[in-house]
Amino acid sequence: MKKIQNLFLLLASGVVLFGCGGEPKVEDDWKDLFNGKDLSGWKPVAGTATFEVVDGVIEGSAVAGSPNTFLITEEQYGDFILELDLKVEHETSNSGVMARGQFDPTARDGKGLVYGYQVEADPSDRAWSGGVYDEARRGWLYPLDLNPAAKTAFKMGEFNHYRIEVIGDEIKTWLNGQEVAYVVDDMDKTGFIGLQVHSIRNPEDEGNKTYFKNVKIKTTNLDPQPFNSSIYVVNNRLNTLTDYEKNTGWNLLFNGQNSDGWKGAYKDSFPDFGWPVNEGILTIAASDGKESANAGDIVTIDEFSAFDLGFEFKLTEGANSGLKYFVTLSEGNKGSAIGLEYQILDDEKHPDAKMGRDGNRTLSSLYDLITADKQPRFMKPIGEWNKGRVVVEPNNHVTHYLNGVKVLEYDRGSQEFRDLVAISKYKIWPNFGEAEKGHILLQDHGNEVSFKNIKIKTLQ
Incomplete structure (x- = not known):
């Protein structure tokens, strides 16, 4: 009788509940999505790669000529915490885990298409495992150039433990206990869990396997795990910071409502025309294409030394603008104020690109x-929003990013930097670009360009 009573208490507490006949197990609000015996509750879509269960592990095998293939849950999920173990044994076996995945069965002439949030397994030298990719839609949301410390977390030929939190509009990832990615995005509210076998280019790679096990999910009593380190957040909310960003030192430079914190370059106040704020967007109005000859540049009232600066910009066709930093306003020159400039330009249509x-x-x-080393696949078309980022470390090492990918780096004040200044248009300005601190500037170059989500963190 005592054994029966103990069993009853164990079941009633919800601590452990075992199903029969291969049913998934529920433990402490966790549910096994894979029962270890067969693929009940899952189905393959979008390709012809094969999946089978061998010794309690899902083995996905690559097939020549197949597009990306996904084993997806039949059930849809909203908010959840997902954990699983994933292994690849060959560098061509790129894989990933769909979180709130979507499927269009009519796409590609009825072959179907999986799209949406994917947490990456990248065994290549690029090492972006744990980053967030928007499969078959927007591309990379969180490349690991944004968190290079996490590039060593993935272990080739071993099972890697993934933790994925998708709660509200926030996606957070861990890989083997390493904090990896943080994305804030609300495009998909619900969707399936999916396990990917990537397409292969070379027929000799057919049969390469990707392995999955210990796949479990929690959808109730969610207990988000805090990030202990300070990593960059890709935040797609409009002019809003997460609590995590606020707690790690980020501030908005543009509040989305007015020009507070900004003024005209060489002016005491903000321009009374030419820089409207509408629906959370700051725009320099088009004029005649001349540099700072209409409303003029605007600068932050505050000055900054070492900082991490994120911003988004949208170009119109043929447009030119720029974001400048270490602007001292001491030169008193005509035209745009002097400073180091992150170029914002339509490379195809504006003549400055050829100069x-x-x-x-x-x-x-x-x-x-310095020329940005960028790939077209990481550039958004004219009329869409691109994400810029400039990091100036306390040791004067500077990095430019475009859509999360590092495109150049240099050291302010180094001999190499000074040699470049000496053969540039800036050679007439003593100690160009080496000021201890300066304003952030948005340029009026006579073309319509819009800005939003301008945020900054002071670095110590």
Whole structure:
């Protein structure tokens, strides 16, 4: 009788509940999505790669000529915490885990298409495992250039433990206990869990396997795990910071409502025309394409030394603008105020892209000094929002990013930097770019360009 009573108490507490006949197990609000015996509750879609259960492990095998194939849950999920173990044994076996995945069965002539949030397994030298990719839709949301410390977390040929939190509009990932990615995005509210076998380019790679086990999910009594370190957040809310960002030192430079915190360059107040704020967007109005000849540049009232600066910009066709930093306003020059410039430009339609040296006046370059090393796949088309980022470390090491990917780096004040200044348009300005502190500037170049989500963190 005592054994029966103990069993009853164990079941009633919800601590452990075992199903029969291969049913998934529920433990402490966790549910096993994979029963260890068969693929009950799952189905393959979008490709012809195969999945089978061997010794309690799901083995996905690559098939030549197949597109990306996904084993997806039949059930849909909203908010959840997902944990699983994943192993790849070959560098071509790129994989990933769909979180709130979507499926269009009519796409690709009825073959179907999986799209949506995917947490990456990247065994290549790029090492972006744990980053967040928007499969078959927007591309990379969180490349690991944003968190290089996490690039060593993935272990080739071993089972890697993934933890994925998708709660509200926040996606957070861990890989083998390492904090990896933090994305705030609300495009999908619900969707399936999916396990990917990637397409292969070379027929000789057919049969390469990807392994999954210990797949479990929690959808009730969610207990988000805090990040202990300070990592960059890709925040797609409009002009809003997460509590995590606020607690780690971030502040908005543009509040989305008015021009507070800004003024005209060489002016005491904000321009009374030419820089409207509408629906959370700050825009420089088009005029005649001349540099700072209409409303003029605007600068932050505050000055900054070492900082991490994030911003989004949207170009119109043929447009030119720029974000400058270490602007001292001491030169008293005509035209745009002087400073180091993150170039904002339509490379295809604006003539400035063909000027300078070796493309050093193109998008995201350090204007007239260093050319951005960027790939077209990481650039958004004209009319869409691109994400810029400039990091100036206390040791004066500077990095430019475009849509989360590092495109250049340099050291302010180094001999290499000074040699570049000496052959640039800035050679007439003593100690150009080496000020201890300066304003952030948005440029009026006579073309319509919009800005939002401008945020900054002071670095110590």
